[in-house]
Amino acid sequence: MIKADNVTVLFRNGFLKKAFKALDGFSVAVEEGDVFALLGPNGAGKSTAMYCFLGLIGPDSGRISVAGRPPFPGSGMFSEVAYLPEEPHYHLYLTVEEAVKYYADLFGKGIGRQKVVDAIDRVGLTEFRDLRLSKCSKGMKQKVGIAQCLVTDPKLIFLDEPTRGLDPITVKEFRDILIEMNKKGATIVLNSHVLSEIEMICNRVAIMNRGRVIAQDELNRLRGLNREVYQVELDRSDALPAFIEVIMKTQSTVKGEIPCDLLKDFIQFADVAGLKVYECSLKKVSLEDAFFSILKDGE
Amino acid sequence: MFSQIVTNIKVNLIFYRRNRLVFVASLFIIFMLVLSSIPGLLFMTKSKHVEIIRLVFVELSRFATILTAGLGLLFMSHHIRSRSIKMVFTKPCLPETWLLSGFLSGAIVCFSLYIIIFLLTSSLFFIWDVPFQWGIFYMTVNEFLQALIVFSYMTFLAVIFHPVAAVFFAFLFQEGVLYYGKIVLSSGIKAYNAGILTSVLQFLKVIVDIAYLVLPSFKPFSAEMSKVYSSLRLTDAEWDYLFLAFGYTFFISALFYLLSDYFLKKKRLI
Known part of the structure:
Protein backbone atom coordinates (compact mmCIF):
# COMPACT_ATOMS: atom_id res chain seq x y z
CA MET A 1 0.00 0.00 0.00
CA GLY A 224 8.33 -8.89 22.91
CA LEU A 225 11.70 -9.01 21.26
CA ASN A 226 12.52 -12.02 23.50
CA ARG A 227 12.61 -9.82 26.53
CA GLU A 228 9.58 -11.28 28.28
CA VAL A 229 10.37 -12.98 31.58
CA TYR A 230 8.61 -14.86 34.37
CA GLN A 231 8.57 -13.19 37.72
CA VAL A 232 8.91 -15.75 40.47
CA GLU A 233 8.86 -15.80 44.28
CA LEU A 234 9.95 -18.93 46.14
CA ASP A 235 11.33 -20.15 49.45
CA ARG A 236 14.74 -18.81 50.26
CA SER A 237 17.60 -21.03 49.27
CA ASP A 238 21.33 -20.46 49.16
CA ALA A 239 21.80 -22.72 46.15
CA LEU A 240 19.82 -21.00 43.43
CA PRO A 241 20.59 -21.81 39.80
CA ALA A 242 22.29 -19.11 37.75
CA PHE A 243 19.32 -18.52 35.43
CA ILE A 244 17.32 -16.97 38.28
CA GLU A 245 18.10 -13.28 38.38
CA VAL A 246 17.53 -12.33 41.99
CA ILE A 247 15.78 -9.04 42.49
CA MET A 248 15.05 -9.12 46.20
CA LYS A 249 15.76 -11.38 49.15
CA THR A 250 13.78 -11.42 52.40
CA GLN A 251 14.38 -13.65 55.44
CA SER A 252 12.04 -16.34 54.10
CA THR A 253 11.63 -15.76 50.34
CA VAL A 254 13.51 -14.83 47.19
CA LYS A 255 12.05 -12.76 44.36
CA GLY A 256 13.56 -13.04 40.92
CA GLU A 257 13.10 -13.26 37.17
CA ILE A 258 13.69 -16.16 34.83
CA PRO A 259 13.76 -16.25 31.03
CA CYS A 260 10.58 -17.69 29.45
CA ASP A 261 12.35 -20.62 27.83
CA LEU A 262 13.75 -21.81 31.17
CA LEU A 263 10.39 -22.14 32.91
CA LYS A 264 10.53 -25.96 32.78
CA ASP A 265 14.01 -25.97 34.34
CA PHE A 266 12.78 -23.69 37.08
CA ILE A 267 9.81 -25.95 37.92
CA GLN A 268 12.10 -28.95 37.94
CA PHE A 269 14.57 -27.18 40.23
CA ALA A 270 11.85 -26.12 42.69
CA ASP A 271 10.43 -29.63 42.70
CA VAL A 272 13.76 -31.34 43.30
CA ALA A 273 14.86 -28.82 45.94
CA GLY A 274 11.43 -29.01 47.63
CA LEU A 275 11.00 -25.26 47.54
CA LYS A 276 7.53 -23.73 47.69
CA VAL A 277 6.70 -21.36 44.79
CA TYR A 278 4.52 -18.39 45.84
CA GLU A 279 4.36 -16.55 42.54
CA CYS A 280 5.12 -17.34 38.95
CA SER A 281 3.68 -14.80 36.52
CA LEU A 282 4.54 -13.67 33.03
CA LYS A 283 5.93 -10.14 33.08
CA LYS A 284 4.93 -8.65 29.74
CA VAL A 285 7.14 -6.03 28.18
CA SER A 286 5.11 -2.90 27.48
CA LEU A 287 5.56 -0.89 24.30
CA GLU A 288 7.07 1.79 26.48
CA ASP A 289 9.76 -0.62 27.72
CA ALA A 290 10.39 -1.83 24.19
CA PHE A 291 10.48 1.73 22.84
CA PHE A 292 13.09 2.92 25.32
CA SER A 293 15.11 -0.25 24.97
CA ILE A 294 15.14 -0.03 21.15
CA LEU A 295 15.98 3.66 21.24
CA LYS A 296 18.84 2.96 23.64
CA ASP A 297 20.13 0.13 21.47
CA GLY A 298 19.77 2.34 18.39
CA GLU A 299 21.94 5.02 19.90
CA MET B 1 -13.09 19.82 -11.99
CA PHE B 2 -15.87 22.32 -12.65
CA SER B 3 -17.58 21.52 -9.35
CA GLN B 4 -14.25 21.92 -7.54
CA ILE B 5 -13.74 25.32 -9.16
CA VAL B 6 -17.21 26.41 -8.08
CA THR B 7 -16.60 25.10 -4.54
CA ASN B 8 -13.29 26.92 -4.27
CA ILE B 9 -14.73 30.14 -5.67
CA LYS B 10 -17.54 30.08 -3.10
CA VAL B 11 -15.03 29.62 -0.28
CA ASN B 12 -12.73 32.33 -1.66
CA LEU B 13 -15.62 34.78 -1.79
CA ILE B 14 -16.42 33.94 1.84
CA PHE B 15 -12.74 34.60 2.61
CA TYR B 16 -12.90 38.05 1.01
CA ARG B 17 -16.21 38.86 2.66
CA ARG B 18 -15.08 37.87 6.14
CA ASN B 19 -11.56 39.18 6.01
CA ARG B 20 -11.19 42.07 8.42
CA LEU B 21 -8.13 43.41 6.65
CA VAL B 22 -10.08 43.78 3.40
CA PHE B 23 -12.93 45.39 5.30
CA VAL B 24 -10.71 47.89 7.12
CA ALA B 25 -8.74 48.67 3.94
CA SER B 26 -11.98 49.28 2.03
CA LEU B 27 -13.29 51.58 4.75
CA PHE B 28 -10.02 53.50 4.86
CA ILE B 29 -9.83 53.96 1.10
CA ILE B 30 -13.50 55.01 0.87
CA PHE B 31 -12.92 57.47 3.74
CA MET B 32 -9.92 58.97 1.99
CA LEU B 33 -11.84 59.09 -1.26
CA VAL B 34 -14.79 60.91 0.29
CA LEU B 35 -12.46 63.27 2.13
CA SER B 36 -10.66 64.22 -1.06
CA SER B 37 -13.85 64.49 -3.14
CA ILE B 38 -16.02 66.56 -0.79
CA PRO B 39 -14.45 69.97 -1.51
CA GLY B 40 -14.80 69.43 -5.24
CA LEU B 41 -18.42 68.29 -4.89
CA LEU B 42 -19.40 71.20 -2.63
CA PHE B 43 -17.75 74.08 -4.37
CA MET B 44 -18.19 73.20 -7.98
CA THR B 45 -19.86 75.14 -10.69
CA LYS B 46 -22.35 73.59 -13.13
CA SER B 47 -19.76 73.59 -15.90
CA LYS B 48 -17.40 71.48 -13.82
CA HIS B 49 -19.80 68.51 -13.54
CA VAL B 50 -18.19 66.41 -16.26
CA GLU B 51 -14.73 67.10 -14.88
CA ILE B 52 -15.89 66.05 -11.40
CA ILE B 53 -17.42 62.84 -12.79
CA ARG B 54 -14.16 62.10 -14.51
CA LEU B 55 -12.20 62.72 -11.30
CA VAL B 56 -14.59 60.57 -9.26
CA PHE B 57 -14.20 57.77 -11.79
CA VAL B 58 -10.41 58.00 -11.74
CA GLU B 59 -10.33 58.06 -7.93
CA LEU B 60 -12.71 55.13 -7.62
CA SER B 61 -10.74 53.15 -10.18
CA ARG B 62 -7.55 53.81 -8.29
CA PHE B 63 -9.25 52.56 -5.13
CA ALA B 64 -10.49 49.45 -6.93
CA THR B 65 -7.03 48.71 -8.35
CA ILE B 66 -5.35 49.02 -4.95
CA LEU B 67 -8.03 46.87 -3.38
CA THR B 68 -7.76 44.23 -6.11
CA ALA B 69 -3.97 44.15 -5.72
CA GLY B 70 -4.48 43.70 -1.99
CA LEU B 71 -6.95 40.89 -2.59
CA GLY B 72 -4.48 38.96 -4.74
CA LEU B 73 -1.71 39.42 -2.21
CA LEU B 74 -3.94 38.56 0.73
CA PHE B 75 -5.56 35.55 -0.89
CA MET B 76 -2.29 33.83 -1.69
CA SER B 77 -0.20 34.82 1.30
CA HIS B 78 -3.01 33.98 3.75
CA HIS B 79 -3.51 30.47 2.42
CA ILE B 80 0.22 29.75 2.20
CA ARG B 81 1.13 31.22 5.57
CA SER B 82 -1.82 29.73 7.46
CA ARG B 83 -0.94 26.42 5.75
CA SER B 84 -4.61 25.77 5.07
CA ILE B 85 -3.52 25.14 1.49
CA LYS B 86 -2.35 21.67 2.54
CA MET B 87 -5.91 20.76 3.48
CA VAL B 88 -6.84 21.42 -0.16
CA PHE B 89 -3.92 19.60 -1.74
CA THR B 90 -4.48 16.51 0.39
CA LYS B 91 -7.84 16.19 -1.36
CA PRO B 92 -8.20 15.30 -5.02
CA CYS B 93 -7.94 18.97 -5.98
CA LEU B 94 -4.94 19.90 -8.10
CA PRO B 95 -2.98 23.09 -7.43
CA GLU B 96 -3.96 24.19 -10.97
CA THR B 97 -7.65 23.92 -10.07
CA TRP B 98 -7.26 25.76 -6.79
CA LEU B 99 -5.18 28.48 -8.39
CA LEU B 100 -7.60 28.91 -11.27
CA SER B 101 -10.42 29.29 -8.74
CA GLY B 102 -8.33 31.92 -6.96
CA PHE B 103 -7.79 33.90 -10.17
CA LEU B 104 -11.47 33.61 -11.10
CA SER B 105 -12.58 34.69 -7.61
CA GLY B 106 -10.35 37.75 -7.91
CA ALA B 107 -11.80 38.48 -11.34
CA ILE B 108 -15.36 38.18 -9.97
CA VAL B 109 -14.66 40.58 -7.09
CA CYS B 110 -12.87 42.95 -9.45
CA PHE B 111 -15.74 42.77 -11.96
CA SER B 112 -18.26 43.51 -9.20
CA LEU B 113 -16.20 46.49 -8.06
CA TYR B 114 -16.11 47.96 -11.56
CA ILE B 115 -19.84 47.42 -12.07
CA ILE B 116 -20.40 49.42 -8.88
CA ILE B 117 -17.99 52.10 -10.08
CA PHE B 118 -19.74 52.25 -13.45
CA LEU B 119 -23.16 52.51 -11.82
CA LEU B 120 -21.98 55.15 -9.34
CA THR B 121 -20.39 57.39 -11.94
CA SER B 122 -23.27 56.84 -14.37
CA SER B 123 -25.76 57.87 -11.71
CA LEU B 124 -23.88 61.18 -11.30
CA PHE B 125 -24.77 62.05 -14.92
CA PHE B 126 -28.45 61.67 -14.10
CA ILE B 127 -28.22 63.36 -10.70
CA TRP B 128 -26.58 66.46 -12.22
CA ASP B 129 -28.61 66.25 -15.42
CA VAL B 130 -25.53 66.00 -17.62
CA PRO B 131 -25.76 64.12 -20.96
CA PHE B 132 -24.51 60.59 -20.39
CA GLN B 133 -21.12 59.86 -21.93
CA TRP B 134 -20.52 56.25 -22.99
CA GLY B 135 -16.81 56.81 -22.74
CA ILE B 136 -17.29 55.87 -19.08
CA PHE B 137 -18.15 52.34 -20.19
CA TYR B 138 -15.02 52.12 -22.31
CA MET B 139 -12.90 53.39 -19.42
CA THR B 140 -14.54 50.97 -16.98
CA VAL B 141 -13.68 47.99 -19.18
CA ASN B 142 -10.12 49.21 -19.57
CA GLU B 143 -9.67 49.85 -15.85
CA PHE B 144 -11.12 46.41 -15.10
CA LEU B 145 -8.53 44.82 -17.39
CA GLN B 146 -5.74 46.81 -15.74
CA ALA B 147 -6.90 45.72 -12.29
CA LEU B 148 -6.79 42.09 -13.45
CA ILE B 149 -3.16 42.53 -14.47
CA VAL B 150 -2.32 43.93 -11.05
CA PHE B 151 -4.23 41.11 -9.34
CA SER B 152 -2.39 38.37 -11.27
CA TYR B 153 0.96 40.03 -10.69
CA MET B 154 0.43 40.43 -6.94
CA THR B 155 -0.89 36.88 -6.61
CA PHE B 156 2.27 35.62 -8.28
CA LEU B 157 4.53 37.78 -6.12
CA ALA B 158 2.76 36.47 -3.00
CA VAL B 159 3.67 32.92 -4.01
CA ILE B 160 7.38 33.64 -4.11
CA PHE B 161 7.79 36.44 -1.55
CA HIS B 162 6.69 37.38 1.93
CA PRO B 163 3.71 39.77 1.49
CA VAL B 164 5.70 42.78 2.70
CA ALA B 165 8.54 41.97 0.30
CA ALA B 166 5.98 41.45 -2.47
CA VAL B 167 4.53 44.95 -1.93
CA PHE B 168 8.03 46.42 -1.80
CA PHE B 169 8.97 44.62 -5.02
CA ALA B 170 5.79 45.72 -6.78
CA PHE B 171 6.35 49.36 -5.84
CA LEU B 172 10.02 49.37 -6.71
CA PHE B 173 9.93 47.44 -9.95
CA GLN B 174 7.12 49.01 -11.92
CA GLU B 175 6.92 50.45 -15.36
CA GLY B 176 7.11 54.12 -14.33
CA VAL B 177 10.06 53.70 -11.97
CA LEU B 178 11.96 51.60 -14.48
CA TYR B 179 11.28 54.07 -17.28
CA TYR B 180 12.61 56.86 -15.08
CA GLY B 181 15.61 54.66 -14.31
CA LYS B 182 16.23 54.15 -18.04
CA ILE B 183 16.21 57.90 -18.65
CA VAL B 184 18.51 58.65 -15.71
CA LEU B 185 20.96 55.91 -16.74
CA SER B 186 20.96 57.05 -20.38
CA SER B 187 21.71 60.62 -19.29
CA GLY B 188 24.46 59.31 -17.02
CA ILE B 189 26.07 57.32 -19.81
CA LYS B 190 25.97 60.39 -22.06
CA ALA B 191 27.48 62.63 -19.38
CA TYR B 192 30.35 60.28 -18.48
CA ASN B 193 31.55 59.27 -21.88
CA ALA B 194 34.36 56.98 -20.73
CA GLY B 195 35.78 55.11 -17.77
CA ILE B 196 34.64 52.47 -15.34
CA LEU B 197 31.59 54.45 -14.26
CA THR B 198 30.22 54.41 -17.80
CA SER B 199 30.67 50.64 -17.96
CA VAL B 200 28.87 50.24 -14.65
CA LEU B 201 26.04 52.49 -15.86
CA GLN B 202 25.81 50.60 -19.13
CA PHE B 203 25.62 47.32 -17.25
CA LEU B 204 22.91 48.74 -14.99
CA LYS B 205 21.01 50.00 -18.02
CA VAL B 206 21.01 46.52 -19.56
CA ILE B 207 19.51 45.15 -16.34
CA VAL B 208 16.91 47.92 -16.18
CA ASP B 209 16.10 47.42 -19.89
CA ILE B 210 15.54 43.71 -19.33
CA ALA B 211 13.40 44.36 -16.23
CA TYR B 212 11.43 46.99 -18.19
CA LEU B 213 10.74 44.44 -20.92
CA VAL B 214 9.98 41.53 -18.61
CA LEU B 215 7.81 43.18 -15.99
CA PRO B 216 4.18 43.74 -16.94
CA SER B 217 2.75 47.11 -17.77
CA PHE B 218 -0.12 47.97 -15.42
CA LYS B 219 -1.51 50.49 -17.89
CA PRO B 220 -1.00 49.13 -21.38
CA PHE B 221 -1.79 51.51 -24.28
CA SER B 222 -2.51 54.35 -21.83
CA ALA B 223 -1.16 56.96 -24.27
CA GLU B 224 -3.40 55.66 -27.06
CA MET B 225 -6.44 55.76 -24.81
CA SER B 226 -5.77 59.11 -23.17
CA LYS B 227 -8.24 60.96 -25.41
CA VAL B 228 -11.32 59.22 -24.11
CA TYR B 229 -10.05 59.65 -20.52
CA SER B 230 -10.04 63.41 -20.92
CA SER B 231 -13.24 63.88 -22.94
CA LEU B 232 -15.34 60.90 -21.73
CA ARG B 233 -16.71 60.72 -25.30
CA LEU B 234 -17.10 57.34 -26.92
CA THR B 235 -16.30 58.89 -30.29
CA ASP B 236 -12.75 59.38 -29.00
CA ALA B 237 -12.48 55.72 -28.01
CA GLU B 238 -9.89 53.58 -29.78
CA TRP B 239 -11.60 50.17 -29.78
CA ASP B 240 -8.66 48.39 -31.35
CA TYR B 241 -6.50 49.25 -28.37
CA LEU B 242 -9.16 48.02 -25.97
CA PHE B 243 -9.13 44.64 -27.73
CA LEU B 244 -5.35 44.67 -27.61
CA ALA B 245 -5.54 45.49 -23.90
CA PHE B 246 -7.89 42.54 -23.49
CA GLY B 247 -5.39 40.24 -25.23
CA TYR B 248 -2.50 41.63 -23.19
CA THR B 249 -4.45 41.12 -19.93
CA PHE B 250 -5.30 37.56 -20.89
CA PHE B 251 -1.69 36.82 -21.78
CA ILE B 252 -0.28 38.36 -18.59
CA SER B 253 -2.88 36.65 -16.38
CA ALA B 254 -2.18 33.29 -18.03
CA LEU B 255 1.56 33.82 -17.66
CA PHE B 256 1.34 34.66 -13.96
CA TYR B 257 -1.11 31.83 -13.43
CA LEU B 258 1.40 29.36 -14.89
CA LEU B 259 4.31 30.89 -12.99
CA SER B 260 2.32 30.85 -9.72
CA ASP B 261 1.44 27.22 -10.34
CA TYR B 262 5.07 26.32 -11.02
CA PHE B 263 6.42 28.02 -7.89
CA LEU B 264 3.53 26.81 -5.73
CA LYS B 265 4.38 23.23 -6.64
CA LYS B 266 8.03 23.87 -5.87
CA LYS B 267 7.14 25.07 -2.38
CA ARG B 268 7.15 22.70 0.57
CA LEU B 269 3.54 23.04 1.60
CA ILE B 270 3.88 22.12 5.26
Missing part, protein backbone atom coordinates in the same frame (compact mmCIF):
# COMPACT_ATOMS: atom_id res chain seq x y z
CA ILE A 2 2.74 2.45 1.03
CA LYS A 3 6.41 2.01 0.37
CA ALA A 4 9.28 4.33 1.19
CA ASP A 5 12.66 3.27 -0.03
CA ASN A 6 15.82 4.90 1.28
CA VAL A 7 14.23 8.36 1.41
CA THR A 8 16.27 11.40 2.34
CA VAL A 9 14.79 14.83 2.99
CA LEU A 10 16.98 17.84 3.64
CA PHE A 11 15.87 21.03 5.34
CA ARG A 12 17.84 24.21 4.85
CA ASN A 13 17.53 27.33 6.96
CA GLY A 14 18.99 29.96 4.69
CA PHE A 15 21.50 29.54 1.90
CA LEU A 16 24.64 29.46 3.95
CA LYS A 17 23.54 27.17 6.75
CA LYS A 18 24.27 23.48 6.60
CA ALA A 19 21.38 21.28 5.51
CA PHE A 20 19.68 19.26 8.19
CA LYS A 21 18.60 15.71 7.35
CA ALA A 22 14.99 15.38 8.46
CA LEU A 23 14.85 11.92 6.89
CA ASP A 24 18.01 9.95 6.39
CA GLY A 25 17.67 6.68 4.50
CA PHE A 26 14.09 6.26 5.68
CA SER A 27 12.54 2.98 4.55
CA VAL A 28 9.17 1.65 5.52
CA ALA A 29 6.45 -0.61 4.14
CA VAL A 30 2.78 -0.46 5.07
CA GLU A 31 0.50 -3.29 3.95
CA GLU A 32 -3.18 -2.95 3.08
CA GLY A 33 -5.38 -3.20 6.17
CA ASP A 34 -2.58 -2.25 8.58
CA VAL A 35 -2.95 0.15 11.44
CA PHE A 36 0.59 1.39 11.25
CA ALA A 37 2.24 3.71 13.74
CA LEU A 38 5.30 5.87 13.33
CA LEU A 39 6.82 6.23 16.75
CA GLY A 40 9.76 8.28 17.88
CA PRO A 41 10.98 11.18 19.98
CA ASN A 42 10.44 14.80 18.94
CA GLY A 43 12.39 15.63 15.81
CA ALA A 44 12.66 11.97 14.77
CA GLY A 45 11.09 12.80 11.40
CA LYS A 46 7.62 11.30 11.87
CA SER A 47 5.68 14.28 10.52
CA THR A 48 8.18 14.75 7.68
CA ALA A 49 7.64 11.12 6.72
CA MET A 50 3.91 11.69 6.71
CA TYR A 51 4.28 14.82 4.55
CA CYS A 52 6.28 12.71 2.12
CA PHE A 53 3.52 10.12 1.98
CA LEU A 54 1.07 12.93 1.22
CA GLY A 55 3.26 14.44 -1.47
CA LEU A 56 3.54 17.74 0.41
CA ILE A 57 7.31 17.29 0.51
CA GLY A 58 9.25 15.77 -2.33
CA PRO A 59 12.20 13.63 -1.19
CA ASP A 60 15.71 14.78 -2.08
CA SER A 61 16.58 11.18 -2.82
CA GLY A 62 14.90 7.79 -2.57
CA ARG A 63 11.45 6.69 -3.68
CA ILE A 64 7.96 6.79 -2.22
CA SER A 65 4.86 5.13 -3.57
CA VAL A 66 1.34 5.23 -2.21
CA ALA A 67 -1.11 2.76 -3.74
CA GLY A 68 1.51 2.07 -6.40
CA ARG A 69 1.96 5.68 -7.47
CA PRO A 70 4.31 8.45 -6.37
CA PRO A 71 2.25 10.96 -4.37
CA PHE A 72 1.89 14.56 -5.48
CA PRO A 73 -0.39 17.35 -4.24
CA GLY A 74 -4.04 17.07 -5.22
CA SER A 75 -3.60 13.94 -7.34
CA GLY A 76 -6.35 11.39 -7.96
CA MET A 77 -4.80 9.21 -5.25
CA PHE A 78 -6.41 11.49 -2.68
CA SER A 79 -9.94 10.50 -3.67
CA GLU A 80 -9.51 7.58 -1.27
CA VAL A 81 -7.33 9.32 1.29
CA ALA A 82 -8.17 11.21 4.46
CA TYR A 83 -5.66 13.30 6.35
CA LEU A 84 -5.87 14.72 9.83
CA PRO A 85 -3.07 17.26 10.39
CA GLU A 86 -1.13 17.68 13.61
CA GLU A 87 -1.79 21.41 13.84
CA PRO A 88 -5.27 22.78 13.05
CA HIS A 89 -4.32 24.24 9.67
CA TYR A 90 -7.89 24.62 8.54
CA HIS A 91 -9.70 27.44 6.76
CA LEU A 92 -10.32 29.35 9.96
CA TYR A 93 -12.67 31.87 8.33
CA LEU A 94 -15.22 29.11 7.66
CA THR A 95 -17.78 27.82 10.13
CA VAL A 96 -17.63 24.22 11.33
CA GLU A 97 -20.27 23.09 8.84
CA GLU A 98 -18.87 25.14 5.96
CA ALA A 99 -15.40 23.68 6.53
CA VAL A 100 -16.54 20.05 6.64
CA LYS A 101 -18.76 20.64 3.58
CA TYR A 102 -15.92 22.38 1.72
CA TYR A 103 -13.45 19.57 2.35
CA ALA A 104 -16.10 17.03 1.35
CA ASP A 105 -16.98 18.96 -1.84
CA LEU A 106 -13.35 18.95 -2.93
CA PHE A 107 -13.73 15.21 -3.48
CA GLY A 108 -16.30 15.99 -6.17
CA LYS A 109 -18.35 12.97 -5.14
CA GLY A 110 -21.51 14.96 -4.54
CA ILE A 111 -21.52 14.29 -0.81
CA GLY A 112 -24.86 15.48 0.51
CA ARG A 113 -25.43 17.89 3.37
CA GLN A 114 -26.96 15.12 5.49
CA LYS A 115 -23.71 13.18 5.51
CA VAL A 116 -21.86 16.31 6.57
CA VAL A 117 -24.38 16.97 9.35
CA ASP A 118 -24.10 13.32 10.49
CA ALA A 119 -20.29 13.52 10.64
CA ILE A 120 -20.48 16.74 12.66
CA ASP A 121 -23.03 15.12 14.93
CA ARG A 122 -20.84 12.05 15.40
CA VAL A 123 -17.95 14.13 16.72
CA GLY A 124 -20.31 16.07 18.97
CA LEU A 125 -20.13 19.47 17.30
CA THR A 126 -23.79 19.84 16.32
CA GLU A 127 -24.44 22.84 18.54
CA PHE A 128 -21.28 24.57 17.23
CA ARG A 129 -22.12 24.01 13.56
CA ASP A 130 -22.33 27.73 12.83
CA LEU A 131 -19.30 28.73 14.86
CA ARG A 132 -16.30 29.96 12.91
CA LEU A 133 -13.22 27.77 13.22
CA SER A 134 -11.19 30.80 14.33
CA LYS A 135 -13.37 30.87 17.46
CA CYS A 136 -13.17 27.12 18.13
CA SER A 137 -10.89 25.57 20.74
CA LYS A 138 -8.03 23.33 19.67
CA GLY A 139 -9.99 20.23 20.62
CA MET A 140 -13.00 21.40 18.59
CA LYS A 141 -10.79 22.02 15.57
CA GLN A 142 -9.38 18.54 15.96
CA LYS A 143 -12.94 17.22 15.94
CA VAL A 144 -13.60 19.12 12.71
CA GLY A 145 -10.57 17.35 11.30
CA ILE A 146 -12.03 14.01 12.37
CA ALA A 147 -15.43 14.89 10.89
CA GLN A 148 -13.87 15.72 7.51
CA CYS A 149 -12.14 12.32 7.60
CA LEU A 150 -15.46 10.59 8.25
CA VAL A 151 -17.54 12.03 5.42
CA THR A 152 -15.67 10.42 2.56
CA ASP A 153 -15.30 6.73 3.58
CA PRO A 154 -11.53 6.74 2.94
CA LYS A 155 -9.48 3.65 2.20
CA LEU A 156 -6.27 5.17 3.50
CA ILE A 157 -6.13 7.45 6.52
CA PHE A 158 -3.16 9.54 7.64
CA LEU A 159 -3.34 10.80 11.19
CA ASP A 160 -0.72 13.15 12.58
CA GLU A 161 -0.99 13.18 16.38
CA PRO A 162 -4.73 12.49 16.14
CA THR A 163 -5.75 12.70 19.79
CA ARG A 164 -3.79 15.82 20.63
CA GLY A 165 -6.05 18.23 22.49
CA LEU A 166 -8.98 15.84 22.75
CA ASP A 167 -10.77 14.99 25.98
CA PRO A 168 -10.67 11.33 27.18
CA ILE A 169 -14.27 10.64 26.09
CA THR A 170 -13.60 11.85 22.55
CA VAL A 171 -10.31 9.93 22.49
CA LYS A 172 -12.22 6.73 23.26
CA GLU A 173 -14.89 7.51 20.65
CA PHE A 174 -12.26 8.34 18.08
CA ARG A 175 -10.40 5.14 18.79
CA ASP A 176 -13.63 3.19 18.28
CA ILE A 177 -14.22 5.02 14.99
CA LEU A 178 -10.73 4.13 13.79
CA ILE A 179 -11.13 0.47 14.73
CA GLU A 180 -14.49 0.42 12.92
CA MET A 181 -12.99 2.02 9.80
CA ASN A 182 -10.10 -0.43 9.86
CA LYS A 183 -12.56 -3.33 10.11
CA LYS A 184 -14.27 -1.96 7.01
CA GLY A 185 -10.92 -2.22 5.21
CA ALA A 186 -9.26 1.16 5.73
CA THR A 187 -5.49 1.26 6.13
CA ILE A 188 -4.41 3.67 8.83
CA VAL A 189 -1.05 5.37 9.23
CA LEU A 190 -0.62 7.43 12.34
CA ASN A 191 2.07 9.02 14.37
CA SER A 192 1.64 9.62 18.02
CA HIS A 193 3.52 10.04 21.26
CA VAL A 194 0.80 8.28 23.22
CA LEU A 195 2.22 4.77 23.49
CA SER A 196 -0.86 3.34 25.21
CA GLU A 197 -2.97 4.56 22.27
CA ILE A 198 -0.67 2.84 19.78
CA GLU A 199 -0.74 -0.37 21.83
CA MET A 200 -4.51 -0.33 21.72
CA ILE A 201 -5.11 0.12 18.01
CA CYS A 202 -1.99 -0.58 15.96
CA ASN A 203 -0.82 -3.88 14.60
CA ARG A 204 2.47 -2.65 13.14
CA VAL A 205 4.95 -0.08 14.35
CA ALA A 206 8.06 1.62 13.03
CA ILE A 207 10.30 3.23 15.61
CA MET A 208 12.17 6.25 14.29
CA ASN A 209 15.12 8.22 15.53
CA ARG A 210 17.08 10.97 13.79
CA GLY A 211 15.28 10.46 10.51
CA ARG A 212 15.83 6.71 10.34
CA VAL A 213 13.68 3.69 11.06
CA ILE A 214 15.55 1.76 13.74
CA ALA A 215 12.96 -0.99 14.21
CA GLN A 216 9.91 -2.01 12.21
CA ASP A 217 7.71 -5.00 12.91
CA GLU A 218 4.42 -6.36 14.16
CA LEU A 219 3.57 -4.66 17.45
CA ASN A 220 3.52 -7.96 19.38
CA ARG A 221 6.92 -8.96 18.11
CA LEU A 222 8.38 -5.52 18.63
CA ARG A 223 7.01 -5.40 22.15
